[in-house]
Amino acid sequence: MTAPADEYLLAALRIAAGTDPVPDRVSADARSVFALHLPGGIAAVPLATAAGEGARSAQPHERPHAHRYAAAGLTIDIEPVVAAGRVDVAGQISPAPGAGSLVEVRTPHVSDSRVPSEGGRFVVTGLPAGWISVVCHRPGHPPVFTRWTHVRP
Known part of the structure; x- marks a missing residue:
């Protein structure tokens, strides 16, 4: 043996x-x-969030899980929600990343980008369930990305 x-x-x-x-x-x-590797990117570290944080669901058993990350002077808050088998991701970059910035929500197979609002908010809908990561691209700065989060249907 x-x-x-x-x-x-x-x-x-x-x-x-x-x-x-x-x-x-x-x-x-x-x-x-x-x-999916981001050369020169900065990995944001997870931060603790208050229990029950997340406000997009009316039912306690359906309460979404908010995630908070921080790096390079930015805080990235994301709230993935599963609706009809697809994933919607709402989030906010604080402080707002400014003009020319782009927020990219990635899955292993698809990514979708949005220009954040003046307040740093963004929403991406209709992604496949599974792994997601958010990347903040700012002019003149390396990209800041969250770790991969698994979202189950």
Whole structure:
């Protein structure tokens, strides 16, 4: 009987030798994830939010989960909501990012961009359920992005 570490080593050797190839789906997913990389971007760190924060739902059991992130002098608040199997994302960048800025809401397969309001607010609707990330693009500054958040239908 081999130890678990030995089994992992043997599996890695089989993959390297080509006798146990990486499934096509795994390779395609890895390429997709790499394409989402933002060179020079700044990762915003999650901040605590008050319990029950989020105001877009009338039913307590349907209460959306607000998320707050901060980096590079910006605070990014997002509130994803699932409606009819699709994801709507409302949010705000504080302080407002200014003229020429763009907010991009990304999924692994699709992204949608909006010019934020003067107050830094934005809304993107109709995204597929699953993983989302928000990126704030400001002229003359590196992009600031949130970590990936999983939104379930």
